[in-house]
Amino acid sequence: MYNFDFVKPSTVEEAVAALQDDEAQPLSGGQTLIPSMKQRLNAPGTLVSLLGIEALKGISVSDGVMTIGGTTTHATVAAQADAYPALAYLAGQIGDPAVRNRGTIGGSLANNDPAACYPAAALASGATIVTNTREIAADDFFQGMFTTDLEEGEIITAVKFPIPEAANYQKFEQPASRFALTAVFVAKYADGVRVAITGASEEGVFRWAEAEDALSNSFSAEALSALAVPANDMITDLHGTAEYRAHLCKVLTGRAVSAIS
C-alpha cells in the first residue's frame, strides 16, 4: 500500500468538497478498494471516508418503498430489512461475516462488480439510486462491468427499493470466491415481474426480458420452459463456461419463481 491522506467528513457536502481533488477517492466499506490498494493496484492520494456521515446510514420504509442509506452495511440490511425479506436474505449471502460487517450497499453498487449480489436486487426491484446530485433509475445506472452512470466525485447517498409483492434471490456460488457464479433476483410487482441476473454476463448485471414477459403473463416455472438465455455474451472462466452460465440463468430463475409461488 502506498501512503495516502485520510479524511473523514461528517456531512455529504464536506465529502463532496474533499472529492474535488483529482487524487481523492471515496471510501465506504473498502472491501474492494482496500485489497486493491494493498496490492498497489490503486493509489489514491486521499481517501475520503464516508463512514462518518450519519445521514448515509440506516433503513427506513415509507409508502411501500424501502430506503437504505448508502453506507449501510450488508450485515445491517441482513438483520433489519424485514420489510423486504428477499433483500435481507441477499445481503446475508454476501461474503462472510467480516465482509458483511464492513461492506456497504453504496460501495457495492458503485463498484458494480459483474458477480456482485446487490446489482441484481437493485435492477430487479427497479430501484432508484440517489446521489448527492440526482436520482438515477437502476435501468440507467448499470452500464457494464465495473461501469456505472456515476460521475467522478458523485456519492451514492441512498438506494430506494419499491417493495415487491414477492421476491426471491437464487445465488449459485463460485466455489473459490463465493461471489455469484450466476445469481438471479426475481421480483413480482402488481404491474409485472422483473428478473435480473448477475455473475453471468460479460456486460454485467442484466434483465432477462423474455422471462419477465413470460412470468408477467403466467407466474410459474413452467412459463420459462420454452425460453433460453443465449450463451453469446456469457462469461467463460475457470469456474464455468458460457453455456453453463446460460443454463444456470434459466435454472435459477425457475427456482426463484418456484420459491415464490
Add this chain to the structure above:
Amino acid sequence: MPKDGIGASTKRREDIRFLTGKGRYTDDINLHGQAYVHFLRADVAHATLNGIETQDAASMPGVLRVFTATDFDGVGGLPCGWQITDRKGQPMQEPKHPIMAEGKIRHVGEIVAAVVAETLDQARDAAEAIVLDYDELPAVIDMKAAVQEDAPRVHDDLTSNLCYDWGFVEENKAAVDEAFLAADHVTTLELVNNRLVANPMEPRVAIGDYAAHDDSSTLYTTSQNPHVIRLLMGAFVLGIPEHKLRVVAPDVGGGFGTKIFHYAEEAFCTFAAKQLKRPVKWTSTRSEAFMSDAHGRDHVTKIQLALDAENNFTALRTDTYANMGAYLSTFAPSVPTWLHGTLMAGNYRTPLIYVNVKAVFTNTVPVDAYRGAGRPEATFQLERVIDKAARELGVDPAELRRQNFIRKDQFPYATPVAVEYDTGDYEATLNKALELSDYAGFANRHAESQARGKLRGIGLAHYIEACGIAPSNLVGQLGARAGLYESATVRVNATGGIVVMTGSHSHGQGHETSFPQVIAQMIGIEPDQVEIVHGDTANTPMGMGTYGSRSIAVGGSAMVRATEKIISKAKKIAAHILEASDADIELKDGKFSVAGTDKSLNWGDVTLAAYVPHNYPLTDLEPGLEETAFYDPSNFTYPSGCYICEVEIDPDTGKVTIERFTAADDFGNVINPMIVEGQVQGGVAQGIGQALLENCTYDSEGQLLSASYMDYAMPRASDVPMITVDHSCQTPCTHNPLGVKGCGEAGAIGSPPAVINAVLDAMHRAGKPVAHIDMPVTPAKVWAAMNA
C-alpha cells in the same frame, strides 16, 4: 498406570497457546535492527534475462542493498536431495537451481532481484524502480508437448525437458506386456491428478541473523525439518559449517509437505544478514505463496489393468508424466518414483506390475511432496481403474476388491514393486467400512434422494501406503542423498521431570501431547511430567524432521529407545541403593522395587541420586540421567484402510455434495485416538478439496490463473461432511517398538478416489454413465459431462 498413557484421548496441550493467540510463530520474531527484504519476482514464465538495472532502486530512501544473481559468487545452487536413475541406468538430468534467476527466467514467481531496506514499504517502493531487460520466450507448460523434439527448452544446458524416464521394475516389463496379451479383460483409464497448492494457514517466513562476535549465523524459518535445512543450506549453498549455523523452526502453522524443502528465500536471508550485518526478514504474502511454495501432484497418467476370466488381477501397467516444474525442488524426483511406483500393488495380489514415469521440466513453479506425496497419485489411479473394471465386468466393486486382496494369512507379503508389507487385514477394514457406512442400506437412501430429484451415488476406495519413512540403507540404494533415521535425547532432571529433545518437528501433529503419553506409559509417571522440545538445531540432536507420516513411527521409536536406556540405567542406580541385583529391579507405576520384597524407591529418589550421587555406583556408572538414541527403521510402515463416500448430485446445476463419509483405517497401535482421528479428518478434508474444489491452473503462456483465493477454491467447513472415523482394525507394525503405523497422510491418500467413484456411481445409476471425470469435479464439469 498414568491416566493419560498410551491409548488415552488426551486433549492437546499445545492448543491452549494456539487457541489463545500465544503461539510463537516465525513472524512473531522481530530482532533488534531488523531489515526487510522484498523479492522482485518474474511476471513472465520464460525469458532471456539480458540485464537488470538497479541503480535507481539502490539510491531510494531506506535501501540497504539491492541483490541480483551476480551477487552470489561462491554460493551454490539449492541442492536436490534425491537422484533417480533412469531406464538406461543413467542419472536424471539435474539443472542448477540458483537463488535468483541467472540469465533466464523460468517461471512466474521466480526471484529476479531482492531489495533489503529499513522498512518493507521502502523495499517495495525501490523494487518498483528496478528495470528488467528481458526477451520473452515461448513457455513450456503442457508436459507432453514439453518432451517433443522441437519444444523450447526450460534449461538450455540440458539435452531436453525430460528429467528422467524411469521404468519400474524394468526387468518385468516384457512379462507384464505378455500378461496383457493373455488377459481375458483389459481396463484402460486415462486421468489427470490435478496440481495443488498446499496453502498452510501460516505462509512461509524466514529471518536471517548474523552474530559478528562468533561469526555464526542463525536462520529462523517455517520448516518441518530444521536440521535438514541446516545441512542443505550450510553444506551445499552458503558454505557455513554446522557449528556456525543454527536453524530454528518455532511454532509452525501447518506444512503439508511444502515446508520440507529448502527454499531460496531461506538462503537469501541468511546470506544477506551476514553481508549487511543486520537481521533480514521476509514474510511471504499469500500471493507470493501461490507462486513460490512448491506445488503438489500434477500427474498425467494412463493405467491399464489386466484380468483373467475369473476376474483375478493378472497384471498392471501405468505410464505417467510427472511435472517437476522449472527446477528440482528438494525431494521432487522421489515423489513420482519411489513414493509412487512402489505403491502400485495397492492392497492386491497383482503379480506383475510395470510403472513408467517421465518427469518433465516446465515453466511452472517446482512441484514436490504434498500430503501423501506420490501415494495419493498411485492410489487414485489404481482405485479408479478397479472401479472402472468392476463397472465393465458388471461386478460389485467391493467384491472385486475383496477377491483380489492380499489375504491376512499372506503377510509378510512381498509385492512385485520392491516393498514388503509387514502386516495388514484388508477384509477387516472393508467389512468395517461397509458396516459403518450402512452400505446395505444405500438403496433406501438412493430412493429417497431420487424422490427429491437428486442423483445419489456411493463409492469406495482402499489404500495402502508406505510411510514412517524410511530405512536409510534402502533409500540410499534408491537414490536418496540423506539418511532417514530419527533422534531423541531424553533428559531426566534431578527431581524427576523429563525433557525430550526430538529431531521430529510438530507443525500441527500434536507431538507435545502424544509423545509424553508414551514416556508416561513406559515409566509410570503422569504425562505432565514430560516436556517436548523440538525445532531448534541448537538444542535437539541431528534429526530429519517430520513428513511422510514418520514422527511417531520413527521419532517416537527413537524416543522409546532413549527411554529404554534411561530405565536401564535408573534400574542400576536403584539396585545400588536398594542393595539388590539390577536384574531383580522392577519399574512399575513410577516405583522401583526389588522383586519379591517390599523394598522400593520412587522415581524421584532415583533421579535425584543420579544428580546427587552420594550413594551411587560411581565406579560402574556415570552420574546424570540423559540418553540419546538414533532409530533407523528396518522397513516402512504400511497403514491401510477402506473409505466409503456417498454423494448427492443436483442434476440441474451439477453440484456435488458429500452426504456421508466413512473412514476405516488400520494404523496398528494408536497412542492418542483423538489426535489420530483429527489427522484422518484433516486428511480427508484435503482429499475432498482435491476431488471437488482445488485446482492450480496455468494458461498456455505460463501465467498462473488460480493465483489467489478468488480462483483457488479451498475446502470450507461446509464443504466437508461429518466424517465417521474408525481405527478399531489394528494389525500392529511388527518392526517398531510401539507397533504403530503412520496416520498423517492416509486421509488425503484414500479419499479422492472414493469421492470420484461415488460421483461416477451416481451418474451411472441415473442413466448418464461417464467413464471418467477429472478432478476437481466442479459443478460446471459435472453438468457438462451429464449433458455431453
